[in-house]
Amino acid sequence: MSRRPICFYYGDGRLADLTGYLRVVLQPEFYQPAELRYLAAQGVQTLGYLSLSEDQGPPAPWQRQDRNPDWGGAFVQVGHPLWVAHVIGAAKAAIGQGFAGLFLDTLNVELTHPEDVPHLLTLVAAVREEAQPTYLLANRGFGMLPRLAEIVDGIVFESFSARWTEHGYAPWPPDVLEFHAQIAEQLLQLELDLYTLDYADTPGLTDFAVRRACQFGLQSFVSDRALSRT
Template identity: 80%
Template sequence: MSAKAPICFYYGNGKLVELAEYPRVVLQPDFYKPAELTYLAEAGVQTLGYLSLSEDTGPPAPWQRQERNPDWGGAFVHVGHPLWVEHVVGQAKAAMKQGFHGLFLDTLNVELTYPEDVPHLLTLVGAIREEAQPAYLLANRGFGMLPRLAEIVDGVVFESFSARWTDEGYAPWPADTLEFHAQIAEQLLQLELDLIALDYADTQGLTDFAIRRARQFGMQCVVSDRALSRV
């Protein structure tokens, strides 16, 4: 990942010197102490804490569904459950108190799994905005909540816009999916948001393809690996 990229998504720990080269970074709150966040802030880095809004990797809890994410193992949740709302808002407040400048809101694609939870998810994002104002909020996808979502967050990440990871490795999306993603990208361009494509690749050719295609749709592009372990 180039140090000239607009943002770094890094789910490991440490590497403060390398992270300090970016204007904005997304980090796992549990991996960083307030002093480390202060170091990055003094280097001019805007830090965003990761926050999952529809999946829970913690111990069994009343808000969890029986179904789990087949890729990462986290339990899907009832987004509107009052205790889940309290839990997530509490995490957001804790991250801000810890020293983060904003939040990266992940697992927003509930329209693909539990569409009945879309209104609840929109309410949850609104509650986070109210607690974290004026922090920077960056949403990962969340297209089922558009255009209302655009009134709450500051930017949108289009994860796997052009390239993805599969069981066989990294690859571009098939033509029909690329066209569908292009239609969504054109909608995003009508909104006043920071737009970032986050793609996955392990070759220069696939990386160049992702960057070139993102630029065609007015998006800055970050290319990483499946585990987001590159800095």
């Protein structure tokens, strides 16, 4: 049986289901070293989730006053020395735990705090150098291209075709789809693994997202908002 390219799963367990993928993105706190060793033995490359510009933890000196309106996490001062140390520590812990690589999330600071773009690029490079993951997968991060492409191994285009909103799941309107298509064409010029992560709750919307990713030669995964499906 051929394996699917990638899975984003933020729950726990389901090891048997996860062996159906070549690469899986998981939450480090949900998996024990023995489980990660099992997946590795089955030929599955595990990537641990790592947020680089938002913090879901308790109040800390690196946090800004504003928060992500969708997820509630506090935006951070990316270049704050204590935040840098916190992220590097989490990255090293995930690799030490048995993850082969890391999935770098919350990279779109050009939309919220553009002054942090150079700090974020420096942080990504530090994660690569100090944690030494086998594989680095970036979520978007378009504001750091082309330099980002020299550091990571792959890029995920989250919500490429379909998204979730407070009103439910839906495709993007035509103008946004066209804009995303232009970005995809630029990504295809890079020598990187390219994936899409879309959100859908019906077979029709799922099929739309998969077909559109395929049209651009992108490897796709479709899930719900909580990434609870394998």
